[in-house]
Amino acid sequence: MLTKSTMAVALSASILFGSVALAAEKAGVKDAGKEAIKDPKAAAQKVIPQQVRKEAGSANATASAKKAFEKVSQELYPKAKQEGNLIVYSVWDVEHLRVITDAFMKRYPGIKATYWQGRNPEIVTRVLTEFQGGQASFDVVLSDNAPPVIRAAGGIMPYETVQKDVLLLHDPTLPTVSLQIQALAFNTKKMKPAEAPKSWEEVANPKYKGMIALDDPMRAGPLSSMLAGLKTQWNDDGRFKKFLTGLKALNVPVHKSTSAMFRLMISGEYNIAMPALLHDVMEEMHKGTPVSYVKTNPPVLFPRQAGIYAKSPNPNTAKLFAEWLISEEGQKTIDSVGRESARNDFKSKTSIESAFGKGAKTLPVTDKLFLEDPKKWLDTFVKPIWEG
């Protein structure tokens, strides 16, 4: 009898504990009710203007951005120093985060910066669970896919950078601090530059069957973001359908890991990786690996942003961090770890100008639905063709 009741009590306690946890979580949603929005699309349309892009830099824009940064830095630093802390959640490598936060702390003494690193699904899960639980747990989310998704759920404090005139891609609520740039890469041992496709569209040519590997177009990865960019740029459903049908007809291996696909292309398993990330290609070319990319093909630009958390306990420090990342000094630090600059006036080996030539055309990913609800976008535009 005693044993029966012991078990019953303990299991009931467990269930009760679970219910309390859930109730607390739900209460958090209600607390955050004004911010947690029920319809993401309506909310996005209401508060988020479309991203804009400025491909060409100018001396005037550089000078005014520098001045604006110095001013905002002077305003924010004393308040940030009072706050004293900065917590960053990021998808970037620990090695890179360490360099960036160390440089920030050196530039702004008196602020202690720490970070937590996870993959995008882990970041979104953690941030939104904390947001629902009403937790003032961190300040900045530094990532590519995660910030717009978190914004759609009301978890981002809108902030427009004062240095917007020098950004290749600008979003008025999420400061863009770096870019993911996709390139059409090929193995030079397996293929001569003249044999490589000249554009993304040409990859779907049946002559490349058996030579290519594709990133999975049904996940929120590089190929699907390229598709979103192409769909916006072409604005031609027939052309989009023909391209995607052509890719499907190649019947080639599909990868869920872009990096594994890239390594297998280098190994000679594939001639072409569709697509590869420019910084990986540049790094390997620098080491003498037999890999190159098609310079005449417009690179895909995907924003990497520093979103400020809606419940940030150190909002001034968060803004200062975002502004510093966009400043020349911040961009040099980002470049030093091999990541691409977000500015149109920054010279480096991965800048658009040096990698693709002056005035090169680009393919920016600005589709709001894709950025905020990739599943819905893929179900609407890709799934019927890819899985149909």
Added chain:
Amino acid sequence: MPLVASTIAGAAIITPILVVFWRSFTSGRLGFDVGLNLANYARVFSDKDIMPMLSNSVIYAAGAALLGTVLGALLAWIVARTNTPGKALVELMPLYPILMPTIMKNIAWILLLAPKSGILNGMLQQFLGIETLVFNAFSMAGMIWVFGLACVPLGYLFLLPVFLSFDPSLEESAYIAGSKPMHTMLKITFPLAVPAFLSAFVLNFLRGLRSFETPVLQGTPGNIKVFVSRVYDSMALEFNTGLATSYSVVLVVLSVITLYFYVRATRFSERYATITGKGYRVRVIDIGRWKYMTFLLVFLYFLAGILIPFIVLIVVSMIPYYDYDTFMKFPSNAVLTNYFIVMKHPSFVTGLYNSLVLSVSIAVITVLAGITMAFTIYRTRAWGTKLFEFIGTLPLAFPPLVLSVGLVIIFIGTPLYNSLWALGIGLFVAYFPYAFRNASGSIVNIHKELDEAAWVHGAKWRHVFFKITLPILKPSVGGALFYIFIEAIRNVDVAVLLTAPGKEYGPVTLFEYFRVGQWAEAAAGGVIYLIILIVAVSMAKFAFKMKFSL
């Protein structure tokens, strides 16, 4: 008391599961409150791809579990019961492959078995002129082979204590009746090892069902879709933990069916009691000329389980980039750049140190709790204890990310959130099934007459538990401690959501390079990590005479 302890452990396990289960009744993405409904389940059960995916999952998981558990059991029998030559070597060889994480095996075997660029097909072509692409890493066979190798350690560690603590009178009776040694093995020894074998098989099968790395790296390029990818897509593409849990419920159903067969197969537990009250020494069997074959088998496993993949990783870590020609030019093209990069990594030491301390503690606590729960089920007569059989294995049915969401929801807003305690509890929940299944498989082999003798003399539960059960279970305790420690030290999946900002856990360096796909740096990190572990295990074995179930 054991019941209370088991109930606390059971509550710790079931609470995060109940939390995520509750969430499965809300269909909104994270951050969007849409109220309670059954939409997630409607989606899961109307998913037309579910059956082909489940069928792939079952073939993959059952194939790998069968390969791994049978091979592990065979190795355990060879080590424990045969006169295979080179005893010291034979004891050590099955131990080292445990140290290599599955993801390292994946990468190394992809490089070996890739159709066009793989080392093995390249060698067949270069040295034997065989143009056909014989090996294919991106196939069901390739997946089963690699994950099967990762399943061997559980089979080995679960079966070794059983073969080492065998009452020889059972076999002697057979010999007296005229049975030959091999015949006795097949008819007496192996059937008596069934509970431990099934325990290891169930664990490996469930691990296979929810494993993600092998299907992603080897299955996707071969167009082999497995069920668990639906769970991950729900998280990665839809950010919907509720939907992910609804898909996980299908895995729970499969786990329950598997456990049902396990419980049925071992329901007459007295039949399997091989450890009795009589004094005896385990008999080593002379297997004649077969002993050279058994040595060869152990050596071949050592080659496939660690030596060949390890050599591949060493070469890959030292060549400028991997392709077949560059690989074959080694060592003339060797460079150490990747090692300098890894050693300079800011978290190389801190992450390793943090995880070392925590994983030792977690291994001890989890193993003790696992034995306590198994003791409660098989040695007490309390009502409803069979329920623990299910609860204790349940965490294995949930992919780690889903499980850790449940833990985050529980801890959030409490002082435990972002503390080492939360991480510790998370690891406890994740590894409990291993400790529990290991203990339950072994405890069935202990004849009740030993306990009953103590009860008759007025012993309390603690006397029976600490003086009888625990000492007899010592070999299997050693194996479970070793396995959980090795697994927990390299855990990333469960730990990631529970790690506080600024606190690195796990050999961050190593897994970061694997995660971001820098295979050369990852290989260098992997080589350093393996060397540290190999030295530690060898020192423990030879200098401190530590026993790993041996």
